[in-house]
Amino acid sequence: MPKWSNWSGRLQSKPDRYQQIYSEQQAAALTAHCNQNGTTLRAVGAGHSHQDLVGNDGVIVDLVGLAGVISADSGSAWVWGGSHIHTLGLALQQHGLALPNQGDIDRQTITGATATGTHGTGAALSNLSSRVIGAQIALADGRLVTCTATSDDPMERELWQASRLHLGAFGIVTRLQLALVQSYRLREQSWQAPLLDTLDNLSTLVDENRHCEFFWYPHTDTAQVKVINPTNDDPSYPLADEGDRCGWNFEVLPNHRPLLHTEMEYSVPADRGPECMRAIREVLEQKFPEVRWPVEYRTLAADDVWLSTAYERPTVTISVHQAVDEPDEPYYRACEEIFLEFEGKPHWGKVNYLSGEQLAAMHLRWGDWWRVRDAVDPNGIFLNPYLQRIRP
Numbered sequence: 001m002p003k004w005s006n007w008s009g010r011l012q013s014k015p016d017r018y019q020q021i022y023s024e025q026q027a028a029a030l031t032a033h034c035n036q037n038g039t040t041l042r043a044v045g046a047g048h049s050h051q052d053l054v055g056n057d058g059v060i061v062d063l064v065g066l067a068g069v070i071s072a073d074s075g076s077a078w079v080w081g082g083s084h085i086h087t088l089g090l091a092l093q094q095h096g097l098a099l100p101n102q103g104d105i106d107r108q109t110i111t112g113a114t115a116t117g118t119h120g121t122g123a124a125l126s127n128l129s130s131r132v133i134g135a136q137i138a139l140a141d142g143r144l145v146t147c148t149a150t151s152d153d154p155m156e157r158e159l160w161q162a163s164r165l166h167l168g169a170f171g172i173v174t175r176l177q178l179a180l181v182q183s184y185r186l187r188e189q190s191w192q193a194p195l196l197d198t199l200d201n202l203s204t205l206v207d208e209n210r211h212c213e214f215f216w217y218p219h220t221d222t223a224q225v226k227v228i229n230p231t232n233d234d235p236s237y238p239l240a241d242e243g244d245r246c247g248w249n250f251e252v253l254p255n256h257r258p259l260l261h262t263e264m265e266y267s268v269p270a271d272r273g274p275e276c277m278r279a280i281r282e283v284l285e286q287k288f289p290e291v292r293w294p295v296e297y298r299t300l301a302a303d304d305v306w307l308s309t310a311y312e313r314p315t316v317t318i319s320v321h322q323a324v325d326e327p328d329e330p331y332y333r334a335c336e337e338i339f340l341e342f343e344g345k346p347h348w349g350k351v352n353y354l355s356g357e358q359l360a361a362m363h364l365r366w367g368d369w370w371r372v373r374d375a376v377d378p379n380g381i382f383l384n385p386y387l388q389r390i391r392p
């Protein structure tokens with residue numbers, strides 16, 4: 001029996017079958033076959049989620065053969081669903097294009113990243129799901145459907161809207177169309193500053209820099225602040241690891257994060273971010289002297305993606321981490337209590353302990369998302385135990 005585990009090794013699963021996919025026809029035939037047999041089917045990206053979005057006892061599908069840029073015009077591109085983000089930077093640049101932003105690492109696949117609302121930092125920059133303007137999906141009935149923001153058919157437009165942040169629950173996403181910007185260069189700077197001063201000056205830092213974030217090291221006064229801004233300077237090679245570097249967007253934005261960990265992240269309203277950060281600091285100082293992993297603070301623009309944690313709300317994201325072999329639940333539960341006091345919404349790809357009812361109460365379009373999803377997968381073959389647990 002095949003075994004699957006996620007990046008950190010914390011989540012494991014024994015599906016009946018692990019299937020590599022090399023063509024859309026193969027994807028469509030597999031979905032139809034599973035639908036006929038009532039077999040659960042979940043696609044996997046790079047396995048970088050900390051939430052059990054992939055594990056199931058049926059089939060795990062890996063789009064290994066569907067990678068790369070398919071076509072591009074002046075402001076958008078169709079890419080294969082199995083493309084890892086780190087392979088897209090140069091390929092898009094060859095068309096003069098770039099993602100406006102990306103996360104802290106680039107190991108994820110583009111479909112895995114958009115599945116969970118993966119984001120970087122920048123008060124005017126929204127998450128990757130918001131860049132999805134079209135998708136091709138192998139649905140449960142074996143049809144390959146293209147749905148875009150401009151589809152004539154209202155049902156296809158709704159399918160596009162709902163599946164921008166899809167949690168792997170609509171079908172196998174074989175292609176994505178992304179709204180992009182012109183290729184650009186960035187300069188990154190980083191320094192240390194006292195945490196409380198950083199929080200006091202944060203609105204200026206956030207307003208004056210395209211990207212701004214900081215990591216706070218628990219039980220110290222120190223924050224590592226990072227800002228990144230567009231530049232016309234030539235890239236400076238060899239690129240420094242992190243902190244003071246200048247290069248193309250896809251060279252500067254991602255980092256190397258080899259240390260295995262787990263993570264909880266909540267999005268809170270932007271104006272409550274500093275206060276929430278102070279409350280998280282307080283709980284760490286008072287109750288968790290053993291935790292050494294940093295707390296990360298980022299900003300995220302509002303969007304119109306149904307299940308986005310930034311849906312119609314300018315956002316601050318705060319992430320807490322723990323080593324994969326250290327106990328994390330008491331710490332995360334204490335943080336979650338605080339995040340909820342600040343109207344927080346959990347990152348879909350990271351740890352949370354919420355029920356379906358709690359998630360429904362915080363996502364205005366929860367019912368719509370499930371209605372559209374259930375219409376294309378009435379037998380629920382794309383629902384794994386986690387999604388079954390939270391479904392209405």
Ligand SMILES: Cc1cc2nc3c(=O)[nH]c(=O)nc-3n(C[C@H](O)[C@H](O)[C@H](O)COP(=O)(O)OP(=O)(O)OC[C@H]3O[C@@H](n4cnc5c(N)ncnc54)[C@H](O)[C@@H]3O)c2cc1C
Nearest residue numbers: 045046047048049103104109112115118119167168173349
């Ligand atoms: C070290 C590290 C750093 C991270 N940094 C950030 C960050 O900076 N910002 C941030 O927001 N998040 C971050 N994350 C979280 C991560 O971006 C998300 O969990 C993301 O969803 C992982 O993408 P993946 O390709 O690994 O997808 P997986 O975890 O493999 O899958 C995620 C979801 O996508 C679905 N899926 C994948 N491919 C398909 C497909 N072709 N068709 C249908 N469904 C599919 C899966 O079924 C699942 O539901 C980080 C995670 C780690 C481990």
